[in-house]
Amino acid sequence: MxxxxxxxxxxxxxxxxxxxxxxxxxxxxxxxxxxxxxxxxxxxxxxxxxxxxxxxxxxxxxxxxxxxxxxxxxxxxxxxxxxxxxVEEKTDRHEKELSIDCFNAMKEWYHYGITQLLFMQSFQEDPKWIAKMLSITELEAKMAIERLLRLGILDRDEEGKLFRTSTHLSTSTDIASAGIRHFQKQILEKSIESLEKDPLLERDITSITVAINEERIPEAKKEIMKFRKRMAEFLGEGEKTRVYNLGVHLIPLSKSTKGEV
Structure with a gap:
């Protein structure tokens, strides 16, 4: 590669x-x-x-x-x-935007968990260790690594050690995809699971309900993206010991009155 x-x-x-x-x-x-x-x-x-x-x-x-x-x-x-x-790309040079086909191929949440485990000093390229860390099966871990290598998300250096070909992975948030929907449903299910079993000090699931100007949603989505990147950098400083998922929800809870007299 x-x-x-x-x-x-x-x-x-x-x-x-x-x-x-x-x-x-x-x-x-x-x-x-x-x-x-x-x-x-x-x-x-x-x-x-x-x-x-x-x-x-x-x-x-x-x-x-x-x-x-x-x-x-x-x-x-x-x-x-x-x-x-x-050369003309204006986004971070260390970020790779996944195609929809690529995202659909790795739609299971643990693919992204594995790519983040690589940043931990204690990482072991052992399906058994990976399975234990992410609470998945050894077969899922083994097949996920093979798939990530095949898709070019991971590669091996001269010494045969795994590495990520990009620091961050992303995909467009404005394209409908069965793979993206599947992944986001899994993350929401993980949030519910965390709400039930993880100690309060290890999680933060909060929200705010607000009346909004719908015309500002596109701008709000851009600001949320900037926030996610800044928070990822902040949380990634120092020794990495655990993999987390950061989600920010902006969802409608009512029908729109836009256009009504």
Whole structure:
């Protein structure tokens, strides 16, 4: 699979400055120690530093996760990347919008759960471990990984380890799809299940009822999307220990009076 890369000069300079800063704070810090933090071989980092290979998006994401980078630091790192297939794309370069066919193929909620488990330091590519974490069957976990690889959502690096080809996944919210409806129904069912069994400190299910101006719904949907992205970045800072789903509901509870005299 073709992967995004950054200019060699940028990758070298960025890594050199990062390692210099780490060494300054701790003289005992080494390239080998850094490679262990990122969970790659020292040879991989050495080749990037020497300009013999380009940094992949996967490696950049691993570094960002290992160092618990915040939203601004990640944005700086990800801004180095160029993707010839999406030069004119105005959305985040580390976000992939799924086609409807792709979404329909992975409509079961646990596909997205698996892609997020990869960000956890304790992740194990073991169907039994994944099944236990998500409360699904081992067969479902195994088939989901195979499907995610086949669809290009996941890939393997030179060492055979799984990685996500994009940090975030999304799809259009304005297209009717049986797959999207199926997924959203599952998430709503998960919300009801959480309401019944999860402690209050581990969940937040709230709502507000308000009379609205219907003409502002398109703008409201854009603001909700911005909020979701900001909250995802906020919740993703630091060590990742659990997978959550964030849902914001905006639904009509009455018939419209629009057009009435």
């Amino acid at each position: 073709e992967t995004n890369t950054i200019e060699t000069s940028h990758s070298q300079l960025w890594l050199e400055n990062l390692l210099a800063e780490k060494t300054k704070k701790n003289p005992q810090f080494s390239l080998r120690a850094f490679a262990k933090m990122v969970d790659v071989s020292p040879a991989v980092l050495s080749r990037v530093l020497s300009g013999k290979r380009k940094m992949t998006f996967n490696l950049a994401t691993r570094i960002a996760d290992a160092l618990h980078m915040g939203p601004m630091e990640r944005e700086t790192l990800y801004s180095f990347f160029t993707d010839p297939q999406t």
